[in-house]
Amino acid sequence: MTKRTERRADALSKEKIVAAAILLLDAEGEGGLTFRALASRLATGSGAIYWHVADKGELLAAATDHVVTRAMSAIEAGGADPRDAIRTIALGMFDTIDAHPWVGAQFSRAPWQPAMLRVFEAIGARLWQLGVPEGARFNAWSTLVTYIFGAAGQNAANARLQAPGTDRSAALADIAGGWSRLDAAEYPFLRQVAPQLAAHDDRDQFLAGVDLILAGIGTVL
Amino acid sequence: MTKRTERRADALSKEKIVAAAILLLDAEGEGGLTFRALASRLATGSGAIYWHVADKGELLAAATDHVVTRAMSAIEAGGADPRDAIRTIALGMFDTIDAHPWVGAQFSRAPWQPAMLRVFEAIGARLWQLGVPEGARFNAWSTLVTYIFGAAGQNAANARLQAPGTDRSAALADIAGGWSRLDAAEYPFLRQVAPQLAAHDDRDQFLAGVDLILAGIGTVL
């Protein structure tokens, strides 16, 4: 009965534009999202998009919010032990940003988005549940959230840097090879960890960081 | 005697181009660095820059390397206790990226740069000195480095987001105000920390995160 239901089925809408933008971003990366490319996929003119969306920033923000919302609703961390719940949420964000690397660059441009607030609350609630005292709660929460999104963002940046064909272990072997050939007097540490760099798994390393922060939080309980 | 010493004093060079780029980046932000603007500052044509520099990516990488190198050589963390040395290095990076926000976005695009290696080594060496056992060393190091650059980068992104005139505490008050008005059933944690968000100092919060990770590392010593 409303105007909205009377619209043609193929009419443009912000939802359709955002859905097409996500497809484009996933397929071709951040550089692939162009108003011209988007308009051509939607079989319309570039100006039509501006009727529904203020600018490219709003489009990227809406796409990020959509992806993070979908990811959060798929994460099952309900009855678990608070530490396990934090690990589950953290890994969920890591995997989401790994699958959509453009999300990693975007979220630091709009950290106040609704979906982000849900992640923030989920982490904070578990810290509360864990019994972190009032005085330590805010810093414990911000350290975790900063680490989770910082690490996931850096992982996504690595993925974006890499040539599409090559795999991660070859790239790591390259960097580790460089480290092992550094000057022994100036870079003893990097030379020593080079083999571990070559062999490590990014996801395990990320989780080890979450565990280390949880161990630090354990000292103030 | 060499060709190099015979060159005119006002001749272009990569060093001069990088120095001008840093001035431009600091004055007008990442969007202000344009080959046209740079060429006009250097009183030359945009094509001349390409004789000394491959592309914009190399220019940003060189500018970042210059700034981080300068910062690292100013940091005095020599004889200090390893934990204090790590805090000093971390704060030095935080302040550097705070003063040059474009560095925060750049470093994740080129983490293998010489200056970055020096930071990596400096952190790693202190962990070694601290006696972190072999099996925990790599993860402890990567957690610290990831947190330091992730947090500093997010801080810089916040700075870039803000309108040039407004100050940080007004922006925080705004966000905190929003959080305190969230639905009480869905967002109890964010409502509860809103006052702390409004009152906190970014630099102190950053350092509290470093300390929390150091506390976590303490549990594996």
Place this chain on the structure above:
DNA sequence: ACCTGAACACCGTTCAAGT
């Protein structure tokens, strides 16, 4: 060897004109 600056192939965004 190094510099000049017009030209090329793109962008995001606007806007008069249409339906």
Place this chain on the structure above:
DNA sequence: ACCTGAACACCGTTCAAGT
């Protein structure tokens, strides 16, 4: 109300032509 697509004001990068 919504859509079209040309036009505007930019980009990074290239390259023939100069010195």
